[in-house]
Amino acid sequence: MKIETVIFDLDGTIADTLPLCIAAFKKSIEPFLNAEISEADIVATFGPSEEGTIRKLIPDNEQEGIKNYLKHYEELHHTCPVPFPGIKALLEVLKGNGVQLAMVTGKGLRSTRLSLKQFDLEPYFEVMETGSPEGPNKINGIRNILTRLNADITTSIYVGDAPSDIKYCKEVGIPIAAAAWATTTNAKELQALNPDWLFYSVEEFRLWIIEHI
DSSP, X not given: OOOOEEEEXXXXXXXXXXXXXXXXXXXXXXXXXXXXXXXXXXXXXXXXOHHHHHXXXXXXXXXXXXXXXXXXXXXXXXXXXXXXXXXXXXXXXHHXXXXXEEEEOSSOHHHHHHHHHHHTOGGGOSEEEOOBTTBOOHHHHHHHHHHHTTOOGGGEEEEEOSHHHHHHHHHHTOOEEEEOOSTTOOHHHHHHTOOSEEESSHHHHHHHHTTOO
């Protein structure tokens, strides 16, 4: 298979940003609840963008909650200052070989831009599709990217770390390289869903993909 287009997820694929997201959610939501909220309760709302999570957990304080989330997300980003080791070099190799790079993430646009700026990765992604507060939107996002780049689905892949990514890609018909290199990823759960490929490190993925570009 020759690969001409690679679409990346962000959280857990480009960087270990999930703990940062959880910390920012807790700081922005708990003052309105006057109580602690567990990581499990936060993760249970995932699918929509962060705006959707806040809408679900503190509907009466949605706008202030979103504003606070973005503030805390930016202030706490020093806890996740860089992408996974090898990611930037991987993107450099792909771009240098003429591979089209794009991003489809469930994150909101503002937090996505904050992270890409923090990681100095903005120049690598030609186009992006971000999340919706209404609910999961990756299927449409992937389809939109393929259209916008005039990309052939048979020479394109998606790289993501979530079980839902595998399901979405199967629905779209795009091959998926499941990324199991984040500490927050359950590799067995990914394997059970039969992704096209499963990689346990960025380096393993890099060595594989340079043989296919």
